Amino acid sequence: MEVARADPSMLAVSCQRTVTTIGLPARKEQLIRSMLLAVNARTTDRWTFADGLEADVAICDVDSRLAAVAVARQERDGRPHCVWLAGDTAEAPIGPRLEDPIGSSSLIALLESVSTTLRRRPAPAATSAPVAPPVVAADAGVGGRTALDVALMLRDLLLHGSSDTFQITAGALQLRVVPSRRAVRASQPLTDDYLARLLDPAANGGRIERLAEPDRALTLLHAPSDVETLWRAGLVAGGDALAAPLHADAPIGLARWPDFGRLPHAPAHVQMAARLSRRPHRVEELVTAVGRPAREVRAFVNACVLCGLVSPQLAASREPRPTATAAATARPAYIGMGILRSIRTALGLGGL
Amino acid sequence: MAGREFKLVFAGSMGAGKTTAIAAISEIPPIRTDVHNTDVRSHSKATTTTAMDYGEVTLDSGDKLRLYGTPGQTRFDFMWRILAKGAIGVVLLVDNSRPDPLSDVHAYLDAFRETVSSSRAVIGIGRTETHPEPGLDAYYALADEYGISVPIVSVDVRRREDVLLLLNVLFSQIEASLETEEQGAMA
Numbered sequence: 001m002e003v004a005r006a007d008p009s010m011l012a013v014s015c016q017r018t019v020t021t022i023g024l025p026a027r028k029e030q031l032i033r034s035m036l037l038a039v040n041a042r043t044t045d046r047w048t049f050a051d052g053l054e055a056d057v058a059i060c061d062v063d064s065r066l067a068a069v070a071v072a073r074q075e076r077d078g079r080p081h082c083v084w085l086a087g088d089t090a091e092a093p094i095g096p097r098l099e100d101p102i103g104s105s106s107l108i109a110l111l112e113s114v115s116t117t118l119r120r121r122p123a124p125a126a127t128s129a130p131v132a133p134p135v136v137a138a139d140a141g142v143g144g145r146t147a148l149d150v151a152l153m154l155r156d157l158l159l160h161g162s163s164d165t166f167q168i169t170a171g172a173l174q175l176r177v178v179p180s181r182r183a184v185r186a187s188q189p190l191t192d193d194y195l196a197r198l199l200d201p202a203a204n205g206g207r208i209e210r211l212a213e214p215d216r217a218l219t220l221l222h223a224p225s226d227v228e229t230l231w232r233a234g235l236v237a238g239g240d241a242l243a244a245p246l247h248a249d250a251p252i253g254l255a256r257w258p259d260f261g262r263l264p265h266a267p268a269h270v271q272m273a274a275r276l277s278r279r280p281h282r283v284e285e286l287v288t289a290v291g292r293p294a295r296e297v298r299a300f301v302n303a304c305v306l307c308g309l310v311s312p313q314l315a316a317s318r319e320p321r322p323t324a325t326a327a328a329t330a331r332p333a334y335i336g337m338g339i340l341r342s343i344r345t346a347l348g349l350g351g352l
Numbered sequence: 353m354a355g356r357e358f359k360l361v362f363a364g365s366m367g368a369g370k371t372t373a374i375a376a377i378s379e380i381p382p383i384r385t386d387v388h389n390t391d392v393r394s395h396s397k398a399t400t401t402t403a404m405d406y407g408e409v410t411l412d413s414g415d416k417l418r419l420y421g422t423p424g425q426t427r428f429d430f431m432w433r434i435l436a437k438g439a440i441g442v443v444l445l446v447d448n449s450r451p452d453p454l455s456d457v458h459a460y461l462d463a464f465r466e467t468v469s470s471s472r473a474v475i476g477i478g479r480t481e482t483h484p485e486p487g488l489d490a491y492y493a494l495a496d497e498y499g500i501s502v503p504i505v506s507v508d509v510r511r512r513e514d515v516l517l518l519l520n521v522l523f524s525q526i527e528a529s530l531e532t533e534e535q536g537a538m539a
Contacts, residue, residue, distance in 0.1 A: 022451075064451075256504075261506035271527075273503070274503075274524035275528045276526075276528065335526065339415075342413060343409070345412060346412065349520050
């Protein structure tokens, strides 16, 4: 008697999967949370509710603006698997739908469908980007490199998105990055002194190495964000010259403010950001406007470059942004520097 | 002679931290108008502001800076426009843990468009540490749709220094705007 051989795909081990909701009212989110507990015994994989766009499935409200973010992420990363919650009359965008009101059988069908899709999906390639990241060869030597050059190499590595692990070593100091996860690990807390020594080409040989053993990235204790790492690197390393392609004579503008709620900063940084976001300034103009040394101004600009805040369009001389003329006509006439100075004093904010 | 009065508005959805932010800087205990929250489906707070929060700061000249927190519900949006008239600026607070915070901002950008367009606004995004999405890029993309430039900062208004950061950013913008006008007048 021939023994029937089972289809290997039917023997797949149950996987842990997650569901989130985007823009749904609280009661609908609560309903889905409850239903997941009830239907788990009837699904191939084990499903739990999770917050955030890292989930496997995102059930989206058709009117939610955040849903566009989820869809963009799906197109870029392949997840979350976006599903539109649509009532009888609601017009949902093209894509999988889950009918509202939600029934357990339709939810189970959705989850099983996604499970099947995910099982069929090939394992992600190590990287779809070109294999050669901008890493200096071990024997390239310092060759006139500066700390800013090393910081720019770090920035380019993170943009490259490789899934390999890279390391900067300066004596006992180490910094590792996994670009595909935008993960940074440091052997010490991210202080100015630590970064200054780490980025010094005389100490690190002007190179960033690729590690052969990727899992070593998790063994360093400190995990600063990639943005904070680049920001601090710019401030520490970048005072002598401007990062390419900027140069001293070109006006510079900001497309985005630094997130000062998360990034260490000096009062003058807020002043500089306010001016650069209104209209482009040359370094010399900014020095005059904020009364700080040119080196400090260049370091701030370089930190903004490293964090992707400088707009190439704003790096060319042009008319001030529309806010400038709107400000003159819309602002109450009584608001002047004197009043603002008085308010700053009363709040302990410090002067201009 | 009575001193002059200036106004600063704190806006945002229910639970975004308007009352907390005003309390962080007001020299008087903020006056709050709370009633029982009947909208527990969308927010679990026991009480909510249906009128306004109020606080104040006395300036060295004897002038007053009056702090107003708007009611969070959109059915009171007519009051947002009233409060914004003549204000030095608006601090817009966003709770990133809400189901659709981008839609919340959409409503406030509509209501405060003139103030935001004239560089007299700052947006503070709260709870980003526990709810990192949407990220700041999504809010900047929304502002780009409106064709406006506005600073957006991650904050926790339970910390006084974060409230002061928002005000520092707001005032720095206004000062940069005044500086531009002065330079234009001298040219």
